[in-house]
Amino acid sequence: xxxxxxxxSIEIWSMIVEYVLRPxxxxxxxxxCKQLHQIAVRSLYRDVILDVGSTADLNLGAxxxxxxIGLQHIRRLHVYLADIQDKRNQLQQAHFAVRMILEFxxxxxxxxxxxxxxxxxxxxxxxxxxxxxxxxTFLEGISLDRNILDQLExxxxxxxxxxxxxxxxxxxxxxxxxDFCNILIRKNARVDKLIINASFNxxxxxxxxxxxxxxxxGPGLIATKLFGHMAPxxxxxxxxxxELTMQKVHLRYSAETYCRVIDSSALRKLSLSDCxxxxxxxxxxxxxxxxxxxxxxxxxxxxxxxxSDALHALDNFLCxxxxxxxxxxxxxxxxxxxxxxxxVRHGKTLKTLNVHxxxxxxxxxxxxxxxxxxxxxxxxxxxxxxxxxxxPSTSIVxxxxxxxxxxxxxxxxxxxxxxxxxxxxxxNNNGSSALPRSVYAILLSNAAQSLLSSHRPLAARDPSDPSxxxxxxxxxxxxxxxxxxxxxxxxxxxxxxxxLSASSNxxxxxNGALSGSADDADDRRRSxxxxxxxxxxxxxxxxxxxxxxxxxxGRLRRxxxxxxxxxxxxxxxxxxMPGETGARSAGIPATGVTVNF
Numbered sequence: 001x002x003x004x005x006x007x008x009s010i011e012i013w014s015m016i017v018e019y020v021l022r023p024x025x026x027x028x029x030x031x032x033c034k035q036l037h038q039i040a041v042r043s044l045y046r047d048v049i050l051d052v053g054s055t056a057d058l059n060l061g062a063x064x065x066x067x068x069i070g071l072q073h074i075r076r077l078h079v080y081l082a083d084i085q086d087k088r089n090q091l092q093q094a095h096f097a098v099r100m101i102l103e104f105x106x107x108x109x110x111x112x113x114x115x116x117x118x119x120x121x122x123x124x125x126x127x128x129x130x131x132x133x134x135x136x137t138f139l140e141g142i143s144l145d146r147n148i149l150d151q152l153e154x155x156x157x158x159x160x161x162x163x164x165x166x167x168x169x170x171x172x173x174x175x176x177x178x179d180f181c182n183i184l185i186r187k188n189a190r191v192d193k194l195i196i197n198a199s200f201n202x203x204x205x206x207x208x209x210x211x212x213x214x215x216x217x218g219p220g221l222i223a224t225k226l227f228g229h230m231a232p233x234x235x236x237x238x239x240x241x242x243e244l245t246m247q248k249v250h251l252r253y254s255a256e257t258y259c260r261v262i263d264s265s266a267l268r269k270l271s272l273s274d275c276x277x278x279x280x281x282x283x284x285x286x287x288x289x290x291x292x293x294x295x296x297x298x299x300x301x302x303x304x305x306x307x308s309d310a311l312h313a314l315d316n317f318l319c320x321x322x323x324x325x326x327x328x329x330x331x332x333x334x335x336x337x338x339x340x341x342x343x344v345r346h347g348k349t350l351k352t353l354n355v356h357x358x359x360x361x362x363x364x365x366x367x368x369x370x371x372x373x374x375x376x377x378x379x380x381x382x383x384x385x386x387x388x389x390x391x392p393s394t395s396i397v398x399x400x401x402x403x404x405x406x407x408x409x410x411x412x413x414x415x416x417x418x419x420x421x422x423x424x425x426x427x428n429n430n431g432s433s434a435l436p437r438s439v440y441a442i443l444l445s446n447a448a449q450s451l452l453s454s455h456r457p458l459a460a461r462d463p464s465d466p467s468x469x470x471x472x473x474x475x476x477x478x479x480x481x482x483x484x485x486x487x488x489x490x491x492x493x494x495x496x497x498x499x500l501s502a503s504s505n506x507x508x509x510x511n512g513a514l515s516g517s518a519d520d521a522d523d524r525r526r527s528x529x530x531x532x533x534x535x536x537x538x539x540x541x542x543x544x545x546x547x548x549x550x551x552x553x554g555r556l557r558r559x560x561x562x563x564x565x566x567x568x569x570x571x572x573x574x575x576x577m578p579g580e581t582g583a584r585s586a587g588i589p590a591t592g593v594t595v596n597f
């Protein structure tokens with residue numbers, strides 16, 4: 001056993017460093033001493049995000065220096081195009097920078113390489129990637145700048161990679177990309193996670209949308225190209241996938257096809273986003289022979305039709321499936337929220353609940369559960385750790401409404417709640433005029449303070465306890481650690497974290513977002529959509545300690561409270577924080593404002 005100068009083994013120090021989440025803190029650990037540098041650099045370089053295609057590419061030489069011991073610990077590399085004004089020849093420069101990166105990186109270290117711009121990737125760079133990185137577990141089917149299907153078909157490098165691949169991300173936008181995706185599927189038949197994002201642009205395509213997607217007369221190009229090797233579908237052996245993600249895939253006539261080629265009973269995660277006709281897939285999955293028996297996560301983003309077919313099919317599916325741990329729903333063009341009975345059914349296992357619904361009019365407010373339904377959800381789902389939901393209307397100035405106060409009281413039935421996201425903004429008004437946003441944000445901190453102070457959870461009932469339900473339950477310590485107001489910014493919700501320029505003063509590596517002028521500007525923009533408070537501690541004059549709501553930047557909250565993924569679920573319809581942008585108050589001084597929260 002190797003022991004450091006401090007007397008602790010390297011294995012123990014490695015476990016300690018794993019709890020250091022913020023990249024700047026990891027950097028400080030690296031600079032503390034040589035031994036800790038060798039330990040902490042593994043976590044610091046595990047996820048790398050780079051900007052390419054700008055003058056900052058000149059600094060990549062220092063990053064790719066062979067003496068940089070962090071290079072061998074890179075596992076996931078994400079590449080973005082830099083945001084510059086003059087974009088002439090930027091793509092060619094980016095391809096050159098990527099080739100230099102792939103040439104100088106140690107061989108067989110990457111688990112995933114992602115090219116995020118929706119621009120064709122260099123075919124030569126792809127072949128180089130497959131030749132030098134043959135231990136990847138995540139492969140992507142994307143658009144290339146030239147056709148190399150014949151080379152990929154007979155590529156031994158791709159055959160070697162297939163031994164480790166467990167996730168396929170397919171992003172077809174043309175027929176050539178569909179053929180590329182088919183090669184990946186055939187060579188990687190043992191994967192257990194599949195992502196399909198059909199981003200076809202009919203204006204730039206030789207085929208119509210009807211030809212790409214299945215119709216009443218037969219399967220379309222997507223099904224025949226991706227799964228053509230499994231035809232006839234009626235006789236094929238279903239593909240046992242653990243996770244399935246589909247976006248912009250028309251399911252009206254293809255739901256049965258997907259249920260035939262994929263073994264739905266083995267699914268553990270199902271994610272559907274902007275898939276027309278999703279109601280037919282839920283109807284197929286509701287059949288006894290196709291009902292998922294191990295499903296744990298359900299994500300659903302959808303714009304429903306006038307008859308609310310998707311909402312009704314979703315309610316039926318939630319009442320049939322069992323054991324869900326994570327439910328994330330955002331559905332628009334409906335008149336009500338998903339039935340609370342379908343959510344309560346999973347009360348013994350549910351840990352994350354994110355449910356939202358809106359009407360057809362963009363000006364309408366988000367739908368809110370009735371007080372009785374919300375109280376029922378809180379009582380029957382005691383193991384909830386993260387909750388994102390709309391609260392009833394109330395005023396930020398004149399005090400809580402009765403329904404809002406009852407929602408707060410119902411939270412006492414959630415002893416394990418860690419993160420709470422109230423996606424509806426309290427009303428910002430003072431009779432005749434709106435308060436400035438700076439004053440409104442201060443009053444929101446009072447509302448968060450009220451939630452933290454009043455949250456006195458009751459212990460969850462033990463199902464095996466023979467005592468009657470009317471028996472009083474004891475109070476337990478509150479675990480509520482993070483409160484956010486407002487929905488997630490829909491523009492940035494799909495981005496895991498912003499790209500980091502290689503010219504950053506900190507370093508060209510990242511596990512998340514680091515501070516800087518660009519990041520600060522982006523955080524200020526995010527603050528118009530969502531304000532986040534974490535629980536601190538305030539000490540009174542006699543030593544008493546009480547919770548204190550402390551505002552943090554949206555990106556930094558993941559390093560304060562990692563159990564806040566519920567805030568990353570972007571909503572299709574989001575409203576900015578109400579109030580005036582100017583600092584001048586509309587007849588109300590910024591100080592001396594009384595609030596009854």
